[in-house]
Amino acid sequence: xxxxxxxxxxxxxxxxxxxxILLILFGYWFRAFWLIIAALFVMLAAxxxxxxxxxxxxxxxxxxxxxxxSFxxxxxxxxxx
Ligand SMILES: [Zn+2]
Numbered sequence: 456x457x458x459x460x461x462x463x464x465x466x467x468x469x470x471x472x473x474x475x476i477l478l479i480l481f482g483y484w485f486r487a488f489w490l491i492i493a494a495l496f497v498m499l500a501a502x503x504x505x506x507x508x509x510x511x512x513x514x515x516x517x518x519x520x521x522x523x524x525s526f527x528x529x530x531x532x533x534x535x536x
Contacts, residue, residue, distance in 0.1 A: 461518070461534055464508040471501035 475498035482490030509518050511527040526533055
């Protein structure tokens with residue numbers, strides 16, 4: 456499997472987070488408790504996805520908020536490409 460680029464990882468995790476928030480709102484509006492549970496799973500998946508893929512391709516360390524940066528804060532090598 457081809458490793459997704461950092462840009463794609465951040466985009467996909469943002470989409471999952473927004474989806475989770477929307478599901479919580481819908482669950483609240485429609486009094487559907489299962490939607491809120493589903494939302495928590497979606498957001499958990501986003502966190503796991505970030506933890507697995509939001510890493511420096513050179514040193515393999517977790518990037519956190521530096522995922523959108525140009526250089527790795529740990530080894531200083533470029534993150535693009
Ligand atoms: Zn690094």
